[in-house]
Amino acid sequence: MGDILSRPENLIEDIIGHDAYLDLCAWCGGTNYYVPSDSEDHNGLKLERAIGRPGARRLVDWAGGSIIYVPSRYVVELYRRRDEINVLRRRGKTVQEIAREYRYEGRYTERQIWRLLSSANDTDLDLLA
Secondary structure (H helix, E strand, O other), rough: OOOHOOHHHHHHHHHHHHHHHHHHHHHHHEEEEOOOOOOOHHHHHHHHHHHHHHHHHHHHHOOOOOOEOOOOOOHHHHHHHHHHHHHHHHHOOHHHHHHHHHOOOOOHHHHHHHHHHHHHHHHHHHOOO
8 A cells, every 4th residue: 555645645735735735626636737936927816716825825835837736636535535444444443344434425335445455556546436
């Protein structure tokens, strides 16, 4: 299982903050986004309206003038659920118990939980979509 700290999207979240990160994912998630080099120009102001002034300024300071990949909010939620499921399993919950908890939120079956727990890398999230 990939370390969640090694995923590049976590770096973006650390830099701009959780709420701004979720707003960014909702606004332009699933795309390569050109970060404006000036937070005061037209594109910088659009970014500011989308994610808030503090997050926009931190993003511009960090990556202004470059392109970053912004994951879709859907993928962010899949990672969140996968991480929660792994924690539940490490705490001793059975796969059947976990599937019961997530059958409405994630609509996961026991088979999908097993697949998720045994996946060796993050690309296996496609199996759960």
